[in-house]
Amino acid sequence: MLIGIDLGTTNSAVALWRDGQAQLVPNALGELLTPSAISIDGEGMVHVGTPALDRMSSDPANTAASFKRLMGTSRVTRLRGKDYKAEDLSALILRALRDDVQALTGEAPREAVITVPAYFNDRQRKATRRAGELAGLDVRRLINEPTAAALAFGLSDRQDHEPFLVFDLGGGTFDVSIVELFDGIVEVRASSGDNRLGGDDFNAALAQAVLGRLDPLGRLGQCPPEQREALLARAAERARRQLSHNAEADFALTLDDERLSARVTETDLEEACETLLARLRDPVIRSLRDSEVDLASLSEIVLVGGATRMPIVRRAITRMFGRFPNSTVHPDHAVALGAAMQAGLLARDSALDEIRLTDVCPYTLGIDVAERDGHGGLQQGLFSPIIERNTPVPVSRVKSYHTLSDQQKRFSLGVFQGESRRVADNIQLGSLDIPVPPRPAGEVGIEVRFSYDSSGLLEVDVTVAETGLTHNLVILDEEDRPSQQEIDKRREALARLKFHPREAAEHVALMARAERFYEEFIGEQRAMIGQWISYFSNALASQEPRRIAEARESLTAALDMLDEQPIL
Ligand code: ADP
Numbered sequence: 001m002l003i004g005i006d007l008g009t010t011n012s013a014v015a016l017w018r019d020g021q022a023q024l025v026p027n028a029l030g031e032l033l034t035p036s037a038i039s040i041d042g043e044g045m046v047h048v049g050t051p052a053l054d055r056m057s058s059d060p061a062n063t064a065a066s067f068k069r070l071m072g073t074s075r076v077t078r079l080r081g082k083d084y085k086a087e088d089l090s091a092l093i094l095r096a097l098r099d100d101v102q103a104l105t106g107e108a109p110r111e112a113v114i115t116v117p118a119y120f121n122d123r124q125r126k127a128t129r130r131a132g133e134l135a136g137l138d139v140r141r142l143i144n145e146p147t148a149a150a151l152a153f154g155l156s157d158r159q160d161h162e163p164f165l166v167f168d169l170g171g172g173t174f175d176v177s178i179v180e181l182f183d184g185i186v187e188v189r190a191s192s193g194d195n196r197l198g199g200d201d202f203n204a205a206l207a208q209a210v211l212g213r214l215d216p217l218g219r220l221g222q223c224p225p226e227q228r229e230a231l232l233a234r235a236a237e238r239a240r241r242q243l244s245h246n247a248e249a250d251f252a253l254t255l256d257d258e259r260l261s262a263r264v265t266e267t268d269l270e271e272a273c274e275t276l277l278a279r280l281r282d283p284v285i286r287s288l289r290d291s292e293v294d295l296a297s298l299s300e301i302v303l304v305g306g307a308t309r310m311p312i313v314r315r316a317i318t319r320m321f322g323r324f325p326n327s328t329v330h331p332d333h334a335v336a337l338g339a340a341m342q343a344g345l346l347a348r349d350s351a352l353d354e355i356r357l358t359d360v361c362p363y364t365l366g367i368d369v370a371e372r373d374g375h376g377g378l379q380q381g382l383f384s385p386i387i388e389r390n391t392p393v394p395v396s397r398v399k400s401y402h403t404l405s406d407q408q409k410r411f412s413l414g415v416f417q418g419e420s421r422r423v424a425d426n427i428q429l430g431s432l433d434i435p436v437p438p439r440p441a442g443e444v445g446i447e448v449r450f451s452y453d454s455s456g457l458l459e460v461d462v463t464v465a466e467t468g469l470t471h472n473l474v475i476l477d478e479e480d481r482p483s484q485q486e487i488d489k490r491r492e493a494l495a496r497l498k499f500h501p502r503e504a505a506e507h508v509a510l511m512a513r514a515e516r517f518y519e520e521f522i523g524e525q526r527a528m529i530g531q532w533i534s535y536f537s538n539a540l541a542s543q544e545p546r547r548i549a550e551a552r553e554s555l556t557a558a559l560d561m562l563d564e565q566p567i568l
């Protein structure tokens with residue numbers, strides 16, 4: 001079985017293609033979105049999703065979220081004394097989603113289509129594919145998130161669509177694509193984006209702006225940085241979401257029995273996020289220019305991603321395009337549904353017989369070169385593009401280069417991604433060092449071939465003309481390319497981590513939520529929450545189904561009531 005997975009910074013979702021349509025799969029708690037959070041408790045059990053998020057305030061040292069931002073780097077997160085890379089933590093999310101599909105269908109899926117931000121670079125894509133492998137999934141295809149959303153939008157009515165723009169603003173990334181659907185061909189004309197722009201940044205900006213008012217005495221400065229970050233992020237998230245429905249909200253948190261709070265307005269938010277809002281323009285302009293579509297001929301602006309729910313973002317969009325955006329696709333579901341459609345396409349499902357998808361490479365790929373200027377000087381570190389951005393994929397391009405010095409013995413090539421003329425401002429993906437026969441300058445030629453596949457993964461081959469020898473890209477950072485043996489070892493280590501049994505999921509989640517509330521409240525309310533928790537644990541220990549059900553209901557009701565209470 002081939003499934004489609006939206007592996008988001010904030011939320012993940014899984015869908016499958018069944019009976020001629022894409023269908024979302026609920027998790028053990030019945031939710032269609034699983035927060036991309038992992039926590040490991042004192043017993044070494046892994047919590048995934050909502051309960052993990054609840055543990056963010058009660059046990060921040062052993063909880064991780066937003067780790068997709070570290071994808072493709074060697075940065076690790078330490079949980080219960082063990083280090084995890086972003087791809088390891090993502091593998092745990094993928095494993096949970098795989099289990100959800102198995103619980104629904106009775107069959108363990110082996111293959112997946114996983115979505116990535118269009119703007120994810122080669123390292124980030126390779127790390128995502130490895131995450132799949134670490135979860136025991138064969139990743140058949142990586143598909144760009146806005147492309148997946150475009151499939152979900154375009155195929156919902158099976159009509160032709162003039163070029164439309166997909167505007168995907170999530171928790172950590174921003175992606176824009178311009179897509180056209182004509183005669184069954186879904187054609188991505190251009191993609192652009194910002195890898196470091198999303199709801200998390202709006203939270204940070206809001207927190208920064210209110211900090212002075214919230215904490216004039218600098219009390220937060222005394223707690224460990226990770227706890228401080230977690231408290232501020234949670235408070236900001238809550239206030240920002242409230243501001244999607246109300247003109248004012250409370251920015252509030254509890255620190256050692258003391259309640260810090262400040263009133264924030266929509267205007268505060270808008271002012272705090274001015275520069276972030278301005279950064280939404282660039283990718284839009286770039287994708288319009290590259291696709292040669294002008295603003296007036298865009299048929300729709302399709303909104304995807306949770307952060308497009310913010311009224312300040314919607315207003316910015318309306319101003320930018322001079323019209324109201326389209327919200328027919330579900331902003332949280334479109335990407336996973338589109339991934340499942342891609343799965344259906346790969347499985348050659350008959351319901352999708354007539355549909356073809358073409359995507360583009362969203363950034364320019366090339367190598368660094370040196371040039372002699374007219375006065376005999378040497379200019380180094382210049383970028384020579386080989387595959388230009390927004391070229392339809394898969395694509396393979398060759399370019400020839402020659403030696404610059406007499407008796408030059410080697411070619412040192414850096415492989416870069418980006419748009420700057422100077423490679424120092426672009427992202428280095430790898431390097432190659434190739435011996436060549438020593439000859440007078442300009443007499444030795446090499447051919448550099450870049451092949452970019454449908455998943456957005458790059459292969460580089462260099463052939464020395466005189467010897468006919470071909471070399472493959474060597475990635476700079478050895479860690480980036482673990483051997484199959486290492487991957488197998490890590491996969492086994494991850495597989496040994498235990499998840500809570502599915503039957504217990506609701507109880508475990510409820511307990512995590514109750515413990516978070518215990519942390520958040522003080523005084524009488526806290527004491528009461530403590531009593532409810534004991535009552536619920538005793539009921540669980542009794543193993544009497546009726547007693548458990550009763551205690552569960554009353555605890556849930558009590559927590560729901562507290563959740564609705566305005567924090568003063
Ligand atoms: P990702 O694709 O990165 O996982 P999502 O598309 O799930 O992200 O969007 C998550 C972001 O959407 C978070 O930053 C969250 O704060 C924001 N978000 C979700 N709902 C709302 C809302 N009602 N108001 C404001 N922001 C929201």
Ligand code: MG
Binds near residue numbers: 006009145170171335
């Ligand atoms: Mg997303």
